Amino acid sequence: MRPVFALLLLSMPVLAQVPARDQGLLHLTATPNARLHPVPVRTVAFQAGFWKSRQDTTVRASIPTLLALLEEKGTLDNFRRLANPDASVPRRGPLYTDSDLYKWLEAAAWSLAIQPDPKLEATIDRTIDTILAAQEPSGYLNTWFTGERRSLRWTQQTSGHELYCLGHMTQAAIAYYRVTGKRKLLDGSIKFIDYLVRDFGPAPKQPLLTGHPELELALAELYRTTGNRQYLDLAAYLLSGVERERRKISNRDHVYLFAGRPFTDRTQFEGHAVRALSAATGAADYDLETGEPASRRTLDTLAADLSTSKMFVTGGVGSRASGEAFGDPFELPNRQAYTESCAAIAGMLFHHRMLAATGDARYADLIERALYNGINSGMSSNGTLYCYRNPLSATASDRIRNPWYDTCCCPPNLQRTFAALGAYFYSTSKDGLWVHLYDNSTLDWHLESGTPLKAQLKTGQPWRGDVELTLHPARAEEFTLYLRIPSWSLKTTVLVNGQAATAQPQPNTYLTLKRTWKPGDKITLTLDVETRLVYANPRVSEDYGKAAVQRGPILYAAEQTDNPGPEVFDLAIDHRNPISAEFRPALLGGITVLNHKGLAFDSTPSLYTFQPPSAAQPAAITLVPYYAFHGRGPANFTVWLPIR
């Protein structure tokens, strides 16, 4: 039986009526299969430190400059011209530009949660008015399929991005509703979706396919927000693949789109990386609500496929430029890596659902790997240059950081991720509080018992291992504190109020501290930020005989800028010599660099010889965080270095 039909028979608990402002980043309070419940975005405030600086840049520089660019490139005019159809302004940009504005709106909405800004809020309100003025009475809203292209509506479902745009509209609407309580955009989104619910679905309704999956997760969140089961049913229908015949989906499209066949038939990630990961994220959301065994098995299979054979060490995903696609297992080329910022973010969203479902620290570890490295790399330190690709090696002639892309999906996607970031750091569960990631921050929220809880976290992360967490429950109460012990922290110590804890911290698990916590209780964690060499599975062809260098959550790269001697592509790690860490407050906003007495290969041997390569020349090597590659202009760099 296909899920779409099964669903109609299921019963569900009525959604708890939680005020918009108290809904988590994912509002999972009433979700039956969610072990963890992310906190609302507004409840976490970063203090001076790594992510505070990134968030400030996002709010101060990225969000306003991108709005100016979206205006300049016609993204807003594409809506305005529809409210005034007599004007002869042509539509500009590719067919999916609406989604760029929606993602920007979501970023701007979340930014208000962490930094109220009446002027920005007024801008958002005006922008929403501009958008909704273009909505048709039926609810349909898309600036591409209008005028002379009106007759093409729903005829190009594999490439048309109509539902993709609606998905991002809905996500933006939910974000703005949660931050401000304003429902105007949300009502517009619901109007469009109600039109879909009415006219599309299994025969005799019209067939519908998400040619770029994305709407599924928005529908799940809309269901959580409104309690209207029809939205979850629509997601189930989209995931069911029942329209393979009616929409005449080719085998090639099944792979590329990651749609058009039952999600539960999937056994691996393939095709377009962002599509595949978005589909899996939507399916994970659906699974959180319904918990069907087939769906859970598929999700576990896909999660294992991703983490054991298709993820770069930076957390980036998507190996091939052709089709912006996943490669074969272990096909992880460093310089040719496509690793679109949007794909790494989609991977994080997927793992975020898997973490909520399981409480398995490995998912938090994968989130951390991507966030600190392959996602963080996507925006420049000044917040105005963006990466579409995030390769693990490049040359000075590769122009990777750019202020604008005609396909402008990544820039606002990075912004909405950084703006809402605090909510990824903490969750609650019925039995307590979870700390997933460590940065200077405060939490102002409550336990699920209802007891108000404040917490303050002070740390030198990601450069140092010290973490001090002070809990301020409104009253003493027994609950469990779940502290994530990262995979890289091999020797962790933990003190509670200065006393060694009885629980033994194990890497890649949550340390569970169950006790009656009193206001002012202090947990002192010392994470092990020893510099380590990372080795890949020997089947990863390009990484064999090499290592990446990791310190704490940060992956490093050798960039020519810091290495004036041999080309970085000729450098090798000398296994006999240590790698030392040095904090440089003035460099790239304050980073820890790594220094090593390594080796350099002769740069001009034959292409093929009967003699093994010699690396006799000593060479000083300095490594900087990968995320900052090309941060001082284009230069050769590489993450993986041969070891001798």
Next chain:
Amino acid sequence: MRPVFALLLLSMPVLAQVPARDQGLLHLTATPNARLHPVPVRTVAFQAGFWKSRQDTTVRASIPTLLALLEEKGTLDNFRRLANPDASVPRRGPLYTDSDLYKWLEAAAWSLAIQPDPKLEATIDRTIDTILAAQEPSGYLNTWFTGERRSLRWTQQTSGHELYCLGHMTQAAIAYYRVTGKRKLLDGSIKFIDYLVRDFGPAPKQPLLTGHPELELALAELYRTTGNRQYLDLAAYLLSGVERERRKISNRDHVYLFAGRPFTDRTQFEGHAVRALSAATGAADYDLETGEPASRRTLDTLAADLSTSKMFVTGGVGSRASGEAFGDPFELPNRQAYTESCAAIAGMLFHHRMLAATGDARYADLIERALYNGINSGMSSNGTLYCYRNPLSATASDRIRNPWYDTCCCPPNLQRTFAALGAYFYSTSKDGLWVHLYDNSTLDWHLESGTPLKAQLKTGQPWRGDVELTLHPARAEEFTLYLRIPSWSLKTTVLVNGQAATAQPQPNTYLTLKRTWKPGDKITLTLDVETRLVYANPRVSEDYGKAAVQRGPILYAAEQTDNPGPEVFDLAIDHRNPISAEFRPALLGGITVLNHKGLAFDSTPSLYTFQPPSAAQPAAITLVPYYAFHGRGPANFTVWLPIR
């Protein structure tokens, strides 16, 4: 000054009037800058051995079965329907199918030189009649740009393949003329080219561009065949890039097409591999005739670029499927390798010209590397399956050997190469005879002094190192015998009539034996076919820490078929253990396999760990020649193996 204008001022020796049947594979007798002169195809006969068997398969199986397929797919009907325009038969296949038939014709023509076949000759004559019946009075001939597409002629020069087809028609025509003396097809080709000469060229004539370079080398050979300087001038014009403006060639197209800018501005191979190598081959032909320093410098630069950074160890070229293109320097991915058979052949044609110009043994070595490995792999042992791609690693699910491709460029290209192969083995120069490659063969030709010369070569190559060459000049005469010492023969011995020669054989050079050679003189060469590990430049990311295994000219691969234990992708060479050779007469037509006590990695470690991979498990490894991959059906295989 651009070559095209300079040319008009140059004077040239009148071409020697050499009968068609005495013209070499390249007819370089009167070519001023050719040090070496390839022998006519008909003068070399392979005797029982490696290439005799390949050539027999080509003649007996490949050429006839491909003709049947070309008939079945409409390639000949595409011509017939033009002679009978009332018929409503639609044209079939992509726009360049004419060239597939021309390449087949060339293969069939050369096959008559080594094995006369009146029935095949009659078939060729009928096919030529079919082709020429479709030629227009102007000389224009192309089955795509007719009827409703007639108005598109010359408007799609970057993609239309009009000149590409003409180039292959001309090469087929020259081959058939040299083998049979028949000029009908040659006259048809000349008629088309004379039309080009009349109507196209620098303003005020119409602009012309080879969107797929190929015609250039055909024009040079037509010049050598006819003595008509206009054909060489047309080649010069095409290589000059003067039509960049008039044909509005984009920067992207300059790269992709390897045309539309002056050839002498090129500094590296880039873009579409077959196009680039064909352009370089044409330019090398032009350079052989004209010897301009700028052109020579460009050719040397490109040849170095190819051999030091862009050639696979199998002699394959073309790293990227996208654009069928060269990659960056050292971008040589094994499984993703595009390595089209046509590209490896184009590389061989390029190196053949460079060898003729220089007499540098390194070019013969590159020819050998490609011929025995990355070209030889392109046709199955039964002659009816062909590779378009020749990757260095693949799985059982990769379908690489196929009987037909809609873009059927590679199958007849392999056939024409194998049919004409003997002429690549011997050359003459003013001062003597050159032996480039070693297989059981006889030569029946003459020295350039005019003295008739027969030679007989007996060898166990490529499996054994013994070579015995017996010379039979019509009379005793002083000349130099140039014997190529392959790069892989590190310790070679040479005897002349049983006596140690005074000259010391050095790998990758020609051993020069200058003396008065008498009928019956015998040279005994013992090549060193010790099994060797080949190492790549450390910048070749996928090959670092690994080795390929080579024995004589043959590159080996580990294929699952011979290795029933661990997956071949988990195998590693144990540097402590030897690799032994074993001739197996019943396997794959008689091959030497290699056996080794190697190691196997654990197949299921994490994707990334802090522990270096261990390879503790011993594993017996059997290697077979790379060219035979998937020769017993699809299976996992790999050329490069980690060394522990």
